[in-house]
Every structure is written in structure tokens, then in C-alpha cells.
Amino acid sequence: MTATTMRVGQRANLFADxxxxxxxxxxxxxxxxxxxxxxxxxxxxxxFQQITMMEEDTSWAGFMNYAALFSDGRLWESFGHTFLILAIALPIELVLGLLMAQLFLEKLPGKQVFIALLIIxxxxxxxxAxxxxxxxxxxxxxxxxxxxxWFAGEPTAILWITRPEWVYPAILICEVWQWTPFMFLILLAALSNVDRxxxxxxxxxxxxxxxxxxxITLPVIRPVMVIAILIRALDLFRIFDIIWAMTKGGPGSITETISIYTYIRAFKEFETSYAGAIAFLVIILLSVIVIFALKRVEIAR
Amino acid sequence: MAGLRLRGVHKFYGKVHAVRGIDLEIPDQGFTVLVGPSGCGKSTLLRMIAGLEVVDEGTVEVDGAVVNDMRPKDRDVAMVFQNYALYPHMSVFENIAFGLRMRKVPNAETRERVHRAAEMLGIPELLERMPRQLSGGQRQHVAMGRALVRDAKMYLFDEPLSNLDAQLRDEMRTEIKRLHQELRTTMIYVTHDQVEAMTLADRIVLLRDGVIEQEGDPLELYERPTNRFVAGFLGSPAMNFVPARIEAENGGLGVRLPDQTVLALPEGRRSAYADQVGKTILIGMRPEHMHRDREGEQRDGFGRISVTVEIVEPMGANTLINFHLGETSILARLDAYAAEQPGQKLDLLVDMNRAVLIDPESQRVI
Amino acid sequence: MSDAAIHRKPLFGRTRRRMTARFAVAVLILIIFLFPVYWLFITSLKSAAEIFARPPVWYPAEFNLRTFAVLFKDGDVWAIYNSLIIASVSTVVAMVLGTAAAYSLARFKTGGQNLAIWIISQRMIPPIVIVFPVFLMFVWFGWIDSYVGLILLYIAFNLPYVIWMMRGYIEDIPIEVEESALTDGCSRWQALRKIVFPMARTGIFATAVFTFIFAWNEFVFAMILTRTEVLTFPVLVTHYYGAQSTFWAKIAALSVLGTLPVFFAVATLQRFLVRGISMGAVKG
Structure with missing residues (x-):
């Protein structure tokens, strides 16, 4: 009833709004x-500088560090290790997750309990892990x-963590074990949302x-599947923790991933500038993937 | 009580010019309906009145004071939303009481007013329920109750019935009309449904593309539309438009239809078109303004057309028949008592006093 | 409909026998996935002799809490306490800042699509890429091995996730409800407090739990930016891997302590699990 008595300061309020x-x-x-x-x-x-543990040389080094990247065999091996893990683990997680999702799609006694435990x-x-x-x-x-x-009928003593030929299966089993439930849960939700x-x-x-x-089913769940794959691919690209806990990149440098190698160069060998160059290379590689990926996620919303 | 006035109101959404210079006076205590096809700016206009949208240009005035910069909470308006917008975490009672609590109305009075509003809407037994336990119609009642409990200056309705099924919609329409007659407060109602507009309004404002096409009381718009859009928008089934030509005929004036029939203009209307002989026009005829010609008599102000029935749709109270005049498909609404058959020849009388003649260039009624 | 059901021959069918088979497969899968967790738990309860027994002991003779006692006596549980402080405080702050930002994005489309994408892209950067400059920054401020340093970093690290998730939850609330509150006499802040937050409370809770878990489990930042004072539990676990000997009992026991809170957190989240881990891509 007091419209004529407009209070002072209301313009300020709208400004705030x-x-x-x-x-x-x-x-x-x-x-x-x-x-x-x-x-x-x-x-x-x-x-672009030359900072190492020995000296804080901030003089301009141009592309010296970047040029060195190309002749750094250990760097490219670490890229190789990373993509090896990604290329094997991701498809296995996807297929296993999809199969498990199919299994749990229809009515099953105690379904919710199963799901809750499987996600652990x-x-x-x-x-x-x-x-x-x-x-x-x-x-x-x-x-x-x-x-x-038991299955072989004789005692086995495989040196999983220390033998080059066994260490990758060990890491991959751990990785697949930890992240298959992730795929499973997302794909199960996607499958459940498919219009009957x-x-x-x-x-x-x-x-x-x-x-x-x-x-029918696969094309319908594809958008969600793509997002799940992208999330996992980005995680796998920077994989560090599992391998650090299991092998610290060893034996030798055989399980060094990009993240582990960068860490070693920056914090064990204190080659700051060189590690910076690696980091920048990673960022450039990633931003391409990330921007593409996020557009997808944003569109899917 | 409040008189509302809009002057030169504009609204832009990015590059879209949604409301283009609306001048409008909304009478105190009246029931004004803003109606138009979707995207005509009617909801935006209502939301600017409520203070939910910034007025980009022009002024909104209540009782002579500009309220452009006043926040919704200070405008003392109550609003009913299309999707009801009930607070899902509050009981029906709390939903209805919320506006009073925000205005620090004493508890006892709040309780009394909530119960009175609930009685009015016939929902006292729902007060303890949660919104998710209600049917669509019940939610709508609660949304109404939430507005009615307020002693607001203006009540705003944004398509409040469009999510209801047909029967409930008819009931609620009557209900809203009754409430307005009891409360006699200013109500502004937005809808795209011309039936709602016709039945509820004291005053209709018909909008298209952000401008007012015509405003006035419902029958005025119905009987004397100023342009083809208004003529076609109001009325169900919609008015038929047939291309035709004005001709001199036996000393009088007539309208020649595509099938060469000439419909004579009644005496009172002739002078208005005397200088238009030979002009190509559209003639607009409402379905309900065509009747069976039983006796073959010549009635003054009516013109006869002979048609072949194509489709018959019995509605119970009356019957819709469909036929062609030239290229144009025409619908006529006839009394129900004689069953026509497809293929049957029929003579119809057209009420030429109520037919509208439209200039196809300007789309205006001439 | 029922005709279709009769003709249907799915991979895992509907008949009773098929149901039993599916159930059996499900149990087998569950055993495979939970066995390592079981092994971790019983290892933490074994005596020293049982840990180093050959063949391995699958079920300890008695539940031996000795290792846990040692962790408490030596003060190693301090790491759990550190994790608790750091994860809790950073979660609360990230939730406050992030929810405010999310509201802005959800309701006003602030900065358009690009700002939203930039924010979430911050989440995708590998920690290792930014940790060195952060390390130097922390050295200047004296934040190495301090609560404040790690808390601030975790706030920043989790902020994109909070904003992204809360934006989705707020977008799920019809804007008309808020507008209705405004016409009912609320100020914007009152509408938030009385309507938006209560309606989003489950989303707020779920997001907070996930944020907490991320901070709780984080390793790379914690390893590099702590020394001795504010070690978090994952860092301390890796300290038990010695050059000569590995302290399996302590690894297992501390891991169990660090996993229990996550169990409880997840148990509370059932309905929001999928949405939380899929970054909102699946509404579940």
C-alpha cells in the first residue's frame, strides 16, 4: 500500500542485484x-631459463630446454608408458564395466547392496589401492x-613388482580393479535411463x-560413455599415485609415467627449467584434449 | 488499490527485441488478460510488472509512482506461476503462509488467513500435506491459495491453467472468475488461450511480436477486430478468410467470392465501401455466423452460398461442417439438429453484418 | 507388451534359472572386487608372524589390534588427524565459495559458456604440472608443511568440482520457485537461505562429501608440500615403504584407518554416487 513512498536506496539495491x-x-x-x-x-x-639445483640461472635460454626434450629418450619412454597403460586399461575397464552393467541392469536380489559394495x-x-x-x-x-x-599345481614365486615383464600386468590389474567400478556405475545408470x-x-x-x-542401446548411451571415457582418459594421462605406491617408477625407469618423470626431474634432480619445459609440453597436449572434452560434457548437460 | 501504467516499455534479450514500446493502462480492480501467441512478450511484460525482469526502456508506474527500480518484495504483488513453483520442502500450510511470514504478519492472523484462503479454494484438508503428495490440480489450488492469502495490490497470473487437463481447466476458470468477483482486486492474467482470455477478461490486451495489436473489452475485440491477426486469433474455431472482390451489384454493393457467388453488403455498410469498388479484399466470416438456409427465403443482411459438404464433425451442441470456397477450406458451425452427409449440397446464409473485410496489403480491417 | 517380453531372449535372461545364474556371477564378481579390501583388513589385524607366514594366512587366528595400538602410541595417527583437519576445512570453504559461484553461473549464465568451461578445465590440469610454482610460492610465504598451505591448495583444487556440480544442482531447481519467493517478499539473500539452499541441501551434502573424499585421498600435492608436521595419511603410508624393509602391518593398519571414513561417506551417498563421480554427466 505504500508504493508512493519509494524508499531511498532502492536504486542502490538494484545496482547490487x-x-x-x-x-x-x-x-x-x-x-x-x-x-x-x-x-x-x-x-x-x-x-625458457636455466634454473637447476646448482644455480639459479635466470638468463634467457630460448628454446634450449624444449630442444632438449626431443633428444630425451627417458621422456618419450615415459610418454610411451603412460599411453601403454591408457591404451590397455581404458578398453578393459570399459568392456568389463559394460558387461557388469548389463548383468545388473535387470532385477536382481540385493542389487543396491551389490552396487554399494562394488563401488568401494x-x-x-x-x-x-x-x-x-x-x-x-x-x-x-x-x-x-x-x-x-593352486591352479598351476606347483608353488609359484612370480616377482610381480620387480620383474619388467610382470610389473605392467600388476599395475594394470590394480588400475583396472580400482576403476572398472567407476565405468560400471556410470554405464549402469546410462543403461537404466534408456527408454524401454x-x-x-x-x-x-x-x-x-x-x-x-x-x-539401439549403444548409440543411446554413447554420449554418457564418451564422457566417462574422457574423464578416465584424463585421469590416466596424469597417473601417478597407484604406480608410486607400487613401484615408484621402477624397476629402473620402466614404469615411469609422464607425471612421475616430471616429478623426478623437478624434485629429485632439481632441474627446474627442464621440468618446466616438460610441464608446458603436457599442458599444450592436454589443453587440446580438455577443451574438446569439455565442450562435449557441456553439450551433454 | 492500484492503477498500473506502462509507458514506452521495451525489453531486449541480447539482440532479441522482445517487448517493443508498450503503452498500457491497467484499470484498478479490473481483470486484464494479456493474450497472444507464444513469444509475443506477454510473460515478459507480466514479469516486468512483478519486478522479476529489468525494464530496459520506459517506465512502469503504480499509482503514479515509477517503480522500475523497486524490488519485487517491495512491490506488493502476488503471482501464480505456470509450473506453480510450490516450495517442495514446506507443507501446504507453510507454502501459503510463507508470504505472510515474510511480511511479519502475527502468527494467529496468519493461521486465520491461511485457513480462510484454503476454505475459499476448498482445500482445507490438504494443509498438512507436502507438495509432492498432491495432484496437479491440487498443486494449482495451493499456488492460487498462496497468492490469494496475500492482501496484495495486484495479483499476477502467468498461464496458471495451462498444465491442467481440459476439464479441470474449465472448472478453475470459473473459479478464478468467481474469486475476482468476490475480491474485486486488480488481476493481470497471461495466457495464450483465447478461450480463457474471452471468458475471464474485463479487458483483453492482444499482443504479437512485442507490440499491442488491439485492446478493449472481449466482445469489442471479437466483433470489431481492427486487423486480420486479431480477427483470426479470437474465436474458436477461427474465422475463415476468403479472397474476394468488392463489386457494384444491382445498384448496391456486393462481395464476389471465388465461386462467383456475390454476397450483397447490407444497406448500412454500403456507404463505407462505395469508393472501393473493384478492390481485391479478404472477407472474414466466423463459423458461427453461417447458418442453414432452410426455407430458401431472402433474409435482409444475409448472403447465400451453395456448398458441397466435405467433412462433418458433430460436436453435440452443434455440428462443424467443412467445405471449400475456391481454394479455401471453410469451417461452419451449424445447429446440431439435422445430420448432414459428406457430399450433400447445402445452402448457407452468411451474416454480412458481422463479416469483416480486410485489405490484404495492410492486413487491416476496412 | 507381454508378447514382447515372451519373445525376448536377452543375454542375461529373466527366468528363474537365469536369475540364479546371474546372482551367482554377481557374487563371484563381488568376491573378486572385494577380496583385496578384505586382504588389507585382515593384514591390519594379523600378528607379525602371520603377516610373514608362508603360505599366506587367509584368516588370522585372532583379531590383533597391536598394530593400531602402535600407530596410536607412536603418534602416527596424527596423519589421520591432519587429513581430517585439512579435508574438512578445505571442503567447507570450497563449498561456500563454490556454491556462490555456481549460483551465479546457474542463474545468470555469468560469463557465458566459456567461463564455465574455463573453470572446470582448471580441474583437468595434472597436479604435477602446477605443483612446482606452487611449491616456490609456498616457500616464499612459509607455507610448506603447514595447514594453511595445503588447505588453500585443496580449496583451489576442489573449487572447480564444487562449482560444476553445484551449478547442476541449482539448475535443477526451477527458477520460478525463487521468483515466487521474491514476490512473496524475500530479498535475494532470503530467497537463497529459505528456498534455494534447503531445496539443494541433498546436492550440497553429496558435493561436500565428494569434495571431502578428494581432499582426503589426495597424494601428489600433499607429498611435495609437506615434510613432517602436517603429513596426511596417504603420504605417511608411503613413508612405511623402507629401502630395506617394508612395514606391511603399519601400511595396512593406516590404510584401514584412512579408508573407513570413505566407506561411511559413500554409504550415505547412494543416490548421488553416479552424478558425483560422472561430474554431473549422468543424473542417476
Whole structure:
């Protein structure tokens, strides 16, 4: 009833409303700039200098560090190791996850309990996961060799962690164990969201199970699957914890990934500028993938 | 009580010019309906009145004071939303009481007013429920109750019935009309449904593409549309438009239809078109303004057309028949008592006093 | 419909026998996936002799809490306490900042699609890439091996996730509800407090739990930016790997202590698990 008595300061209020959106997002942006952009800029600058543990030589080195990257065999091996793990683990996780999701898609007694328990590996610390499997793979006191021994009919003593030919299977088993439930849970949700009437219509048309799966189910869940793959691919690209817990990159440098190698150059050998160059290379590689990936995620929303 | 006035109101969404210079006076205690096809700016206009959208240009005035910069909470308006916007974490009672609590109304009075509003809407037994336990119609009642409990200056309705099924919609329409007659407060109602607009409004404001096409009381818009859009928008089934030509005929004036029939203009209307002879026009005829010609008599102000029935749709109270005049498909609404058959020849009388003639260039009624 | 059901011959069918078979396969899978966790738990409860027994002991003669006692006596549980402080405080702050930012993105599309994408892309950067400059920054500020340093870093590290998830949860709340509150007489802040936050509370809770877990499990930053005072539990676990000997009992016991909170957290999350781990891509 008091419209004529417009209060002083209401214009100020509306002004606040109009700027409100920037006001509330500002703190987050500032934090992200400090922790997100500053290190990138710093890394970029450092990578053109010659800082090592011995001397803080900030003189301009041009592309010296970047040129050195190309002749650094250990770097390219670490890239190779990373992509090897990615290329083997990701498809296995995807297929296993999909099969498990199919298994749990329909009614099953205690389904929710199963799902709750199956997700456990994914949420525990990767350091704990790596440690657990190191326990499991211990050549003398671990159960893995014992179980293989039962099937082989004779005691086995495979040196999982220390033999070059066995260390990758060990790492991959741990990785697949920890992250297959992730794929499983996401794909199960995606499959459950597939409109039943689509499948029923195809059944009435006489399509077989596999036809329905490849022609209808898979295309429908594809967007979600792509996102799950992207999330996992980005995780695998920077894989560090599991391997650190299991092998620290060893034996030798045979399980060094990009992250582990960068860490060693920066914090064990204190070759700051060189590590900076590696980091920058990684960022360039990643930003291409990340931007592509995020557009997908954003579109899928 | 409040009189509302909009002057030169504009709204832009990025490059989209959603509301283009609306001047409008909304009378105190009246029931004003903003109606138009989707995207015509009617909801935006309502939201600017509520203070939910910034007015980019122009002014919104209440009782002569500009309220452009006033926040919604200070405008003393109550609003019912299309999706009801009930607070899902509050009981029905708390939903209805929320506006009073925000205005620090004493508890006892709040309780009394909530119960009164609930009685009014016939939902006292729902007060303890949560919104998720309600049916669509019940939610709608709660949304209404939430507005009605307030002693607001203005009540705003943003398509409040469009999520209801047909029967419930008819019931609620009557209900809203009754409430307005009891409360006699300013109500502004947005809808895309011309039936709702016709039945509820004291005053209709018909919008298209962000401008007002015509405003006035419902029958005025219905009987005397100023342009083809208004003529076609109001009325169900919609008005038929047939290309035709004005001709001199037996000393009078007539309209020649595509099938060469000439419909004579009644005496009172002739002078208006005397200088338009030979002009190509559209003639607009409402379905309900065509009747069976039973006796073959010549009635003054009616013109006869002979048609071949194509489709018959009995509606119970009346019957829709479909036929062609030239290229144009026409619908007529006839009394129900004689069953026509497809293929049957039929003579119809067209009420030429109520037919509208439209200039196809300007789309305006001439 | 029922005709279709009769003709249907899915991979894992519907008949009773098939159901039993599926159940058996499910149990087998569960055993495979949980066996390592079981092994970790019983290792933490074994006596020294049982840990180094050959063949390995699958079930300890008695539940031996000796290792846990040692962890408490030596003060190693301090790492759990550190993790708790760091994860809790950083979660609370990240939730406050992130929810505010998410509200802005959800309701006003602040900065358009690009700002949202930039924010979440911050999450994708490998920690190892930014940790060195952060390390130097922390050396200047004297934040190495301090609560404040790690807490600030975790706030920043988890902020993109919080913003991204909360944006989705807020977008799920119809804007009309908020507008209705505004016309009912709320200020914007009152509408947030009385309507938006209560409606988003489950999303807020789920996001907070995930944020907590991420901080709780984080390793790379913690390893590089701590020394002795504020070691978090994953870092301390790796300290038990000696050059000569590995302290299996302690590794297992501390891992168990560090895993229990996560179990409880996940148990509370059932409905939001998928949405949380898929970064909102699947609403579950």
C-alpha cells in the first residue's frame, strides 16, 4: 500500500542485484587465477631459463630446454608408458564395466547392496589401492602367487613388482580393479535411463539381442560413455599415485609415467627449467584434449 | 488499490527485441488478460510488472509512482506461476503462509488467513500435506491459495491453467472468475488461450511480436477486430478468410467470392465501401455466423452460398461442417439438429453484418 | 507388451534359472572386487608372524589390534588427524565459495559458456604440472608443511568440482520457485537461505562429501608440500615403504584407518554416487 513512498536506496539495491552475479563469483575466480593461471605463467617463464639445483640461472635460454626434450629418450619412454597403460586399461575397464552393467541392469536380489559394495575400490585412496595390491602381489607373502600356485599345481614365486615383464600386468590389474567400478556405475545408470519402449519396439520388429544392443542401446548411451571415457582418459594421462605406491617408477625407469618423470626431474634432480619445459609440453597436449572434452560434457548437460 | 501504467516499455534479450514500446493502462480492480501467441512478450511484460525482469526502456508506474527500480518484495504483488513453483520442502500450510511470514504478519492472523484462503479454494484438508503428495490440480489450488492469502495490490497470473487437463481447466476458470468477483482486486492474467482470455477478461490486451495489436473489452475485440491477426486469433474455431472482390451489384454493393457467388453488403455498410469498388479484399466470416438456409427465403443482411459438404464433425451442441470456397477450406458451425452427409449440397446464409473485410496489403480491417 | 517380453531372449535372461545364474556371477564378481579390501583388513589385524607366514594366512587366528595400538602410541595417527583437519576445512570453504559461484553461473549464465568451461578445465590440469610454482610460492610465504598451505591448495583444487556440480544442482531447481519467493517478499539473500539452499541441501551434502573424499585421498600435492608436521595419511603410508624393509602391518593398519571414513561417506551417498563421480554427466 505504500508504493508512493519509494524508499531511498532502492536504486542502490538494484545496482547490487545487477552486479550480484559478479560479486558472488569473484572470490572463486580470484582463487582459480592465483592457483590456476599463475603457476602456468610461471612454468612458462621458467622453462625458457636455466634454473637447476646448482644455480639459479635466470638468463634467457630460448628454446634450449624444449630442444632438449626431443633428444630425451627417458621422456618419450615415459610418454610411451603412460599411453601403454591408457591404451590397455581404458578398453578393459570399459568392456568389463559394460558387461557388469548389463548383468545388473535387470532385477536382481540385493542389487543396491551389490552396487554399494562394488563401488568401494573407486572411492578409496589410490595410494591405499596401490599398497593393497602390493600386498597382494608380494612374491612370498601375497595371496596372488598362492592362488596361481593352486591352479598351476606347483608353488609359484612370480616377482610381480620387480620383474619388467610382470610389473605392467600388476599395475594394470590394480588400475583396472580400482576403476572398472567407476565405468560400471556410470554405464549402469546410462543403461537404466534408456527408454524401454525403444527396446520393446525393436523386439517387436524382431531384432536379436545383439542387434538391439549395437543398433539401439549403444548409440543411446554413447554420449554418457564418451564422457566417462574422457574423464578416465584424463585421469590416466596424469597417473601417478597407484604406480608410486607400487613401484615408484621402477624397476629402473620402466614404469615411469609422464607425471612421475616430471616429478623426478623437478624434485629429485632439481632441474627446474627442464621440468618446466616438460610441464608446458603436457599442458599444450592436454589443453587440446580438455577443451574438446569439455565442450562435449557441456553439450551433454 | 492500484492503477498500473506502462509507458514506452521495451525489453531486449541480447539482440532479441522482445517487448517493443508498450503503452498500457491497467484499470484498478479490473481483470486484464494479456493474450497472444507464444513469444509475443506477454510473460515478459507480466514479469516486468512483478519486478522479476529489468525494464530496459520506459517506465512502469503504480499509482503514479515509477517503480522500475523497486524490488519485487517491495512491490506488493502476488503471482501464480505456470509450473506453480510450490516450495517442495514446506507443507501446504507453510507454502501459503510463507508470504505472510515474510511480511511479519502475527502468527494467529496468519493461521486465520491461511485457513480462510484454503476454505475459499476448498482445500482445507490438504494443509498438512507436502507438495509432492498432491495432484496437479491440487498443486494449482495451493499456488492460487498462496497468492490469494496475500492482501496484495495486484495479483499476477502467468498461464496458471495451462498444465491442467481440459476439464479441470474449465472448472478453475470459473473459479478464478468467481474469486475476482468476490475480491474485486486488480488481476493481470497471461495466457495464450483465447478461450480463457474471452471468458475471464474485463479487458483483453492482444499482443504479437512485442507490440499491442488491439485492446478493449472481449466482445469489442471479437466483433470489431481492427486487423486480420486479431480477427483470426479470437474465436474458436477461427474465422475463415476468403479472397474476394468488392463489386457494384444491382445498384448496391456486393462481395464476389471465388465461386462467383456475390454476397450483397447490407444497406448500412454500403456507404463505407462505395469508393472501393473493384478492390481485391479478404472477407472474414466466423463459423458461427453461417447458418442453414432452410426455407430458401431472402433474409435482409444475409448472403447465400451453395456448398458441397466435405467433412462433418458433430460436436453435440452443434455440428462443424467443412467445405471449400475456391481454394479455401471453410469451417461452419451449424445447429446440431439435422445430420448432414459428406457430399450433400447445402445452402448457407452468411451474416454480412458481422463479416469483416480486410485489405490484404495492410492486413487491416476496412 | 507381454508378447514382447515372451519373445525376448536377452543375454542375461529373466527366468528363474537365469536369475540364479546371474546372482551367482554377481557374487563371484563381488568376491573378486572385494577380496583385496578384505586382504588389507585382515593384514591390519594379523600378528607379525602371520603377516610373514608362508603360505599366506587367509584368516588370522585372532583379531590383533597391536598394530593400531602402535600407530596410536607412536603418534602416527596424527596423519589421520591432519587429513581430517585439512579435508574438512578445505571442503567447507570450497563449498561456500563454490556454491556462490555456481549460483551465479546457474542463474545468470555469468560469463557465458566459456567461463564455465574455463573453470572446470582448471580441474583437468595434472597436479604435477602446477605443483612446482606452487611449491616456490609456498616457500616464499612459509607455507610448506603447514595447514594453511595445503588447505588453500585443496580449496583451489576442489573449487572447480564444487562449482560444476553445484551449478547442476541449482539448475535443477526451477527458477520460478525463487521468483515466487521474491514476490512473496524475500530479498535475494532470503530467497537463497529459505528456498534455494534447503531445496539443494541433498546436492550440497553429496558435493561436500565428494569434495571431502578428494581432499582426503589426495597424494601428489600433499607429498611435495609437506615434510613432517602436517603429513596426511596417504603420504605417511608411503613413508612405511623402507629401502630395506617394508612395514606391511603399519601400511595396512593406516590404510584401514584412512579408508573407513570413505566407506561411511559413500554409504550415505547412494543416490548421488553416479552424478558425483560422472561430474554431473549422468543424473542417476
Amino acid at each position: 545487477r552486479n550480484f552475479k559478479w560479486l558472488v563469483i569473484a572470490p572463486s575466480i580470484i582463487v582459480l587465477l592465483v592457483v590456476g593461471i599463475y603457476p602456468l605463467v610461471y612454468t612458462g617463464i621458467v622453462s 575400490p573407486t572411492v578409496i585412496s589410490p595410494i591405499v 596401490g599398497s593393497t595390491w602390493r600386498l597382494m602381489f608380494d612374491n612370498q607373502y601375497g595371496p596372488v602367487n598362492q592362488i596361481i600356485g 519402449s525403444l527396446i520393446e519396439a525393436a523386439e517387436i520388429d524382431g531384432a536379436s539381442f545383439w542387434k538391439i544392443f549395437f543398433r
